[in-house]
Amino acid sequence: MTSHEAAAQDGGTGRGAGPLPFDTSVAHQARMYNYMLGGKDNYAADRAAVEATLKVYPDAAFTTRANRAFLGRVIRYLAADAGIRQFLDIGTGIPTAGNTHEVAQAIAPESRVVYVDYDPVVLAHARALLTSTQEGATEYLDADLRDTAAILSQATRLLDFTKPVAVTLISILHAVPDSDDPHAVVARLLDAVPSGSYLVVSHWGSDLLGQDTRDGLHDIGNRMVQQSLALRSREQVARFFAGMDLVEPGLVRVEEWHPEPGTGDAGRSSLWCAVGRKR
Ligand SMILES: C[S@@+](CC[C@H](N)C(=O)[O-])C[C@H]1O[C@@H](n2cnc3c(N)ncnc32)[C@H](O)[C@@H]1O
Secondary structure, three states: OOHHHHHHOOOOOOOOOOOHHHHHHHHHHHHHHHHOOOOOOOHHHHHHHHHHHHHHHHOOHHHHHHHHHHHHHOOOOOOOOHHOEEEEOOOOOOOOOHHHHHHHHHOOOEEEEEEEEOOHHHHOOOHOOOOOOOOOOOEEOOOOOOOHHHHHHHOOOOOOOOOOOEEEEEEHHOOOOOOHHHHHHHHHHHHHHOOHHHHEEEEEEEOOHHHHHHHHHHHHHHHOOOOOOOOHHHHHHHHHOOOOOOOOOOOHHHHOOOOOOOOOOOOOOOOOEEEEEEO
């Protein structure tokens, strides 16, 4: 049985916690995202899944670029305005321009960043993420978001969990199906960080897409992509921030969060995002 068939048998949710198998015959979200951003670290199956996605949802390309731009703005905000010096970036993706440590260390060279991803292709490129300033530090963990105990214990090698940490989950939680209780996963991470820490989430919004598009994306996900695509509503995304104070302007589309000139049309992407501060 191929891993794709296994994923299909598993209702498209793919698999339990653990490393993602290296399989170029079926699309991986990290490599699709890389192709969508104009990168070269992808295979024919990834490109075919992206082309199919664009047919169903042409604004997927805008949404992807808007998400990456959001990452840059939010890390700048956390480093420059919120004074954060420690970052736990889970769902790192294949390195590209403006990785978290580059953005943070351009503002605060002493920033420390722990990257986490479970895709073997991301692991193969991890060296590009380990180019820290001398004053700061970066580390890469090959781990599954759902295995929070492993992530937190290994992250303590670099991060001091008695001081504020920004936990960034940027365009990853849709890969965690409801059966793996993503809200409990996020709660476990937030339990481990002190008051004054931040949570950043961007997430595909079920209520930002029409029914036909949702059906089309689910069909592509089940047929072509190894991980699940769990779209969630604004209310479901808001629940990740239960008990936190949301930074202005609250929960909005990615291009609407602290937009800068050239950020692009408000009201166009299909990703919700927010930044919360732990009380
Ligand atoms: C769409 S990319 C986002 C990259 C980056 N955060 C950004 O927004 O530019 C999502 C990443 O999450 C990773 N991912 C998905 N599910 C994961 C899991 N359960 N554990 C660790 N990484 C995961 C994928 O391998 C992929 O690299």
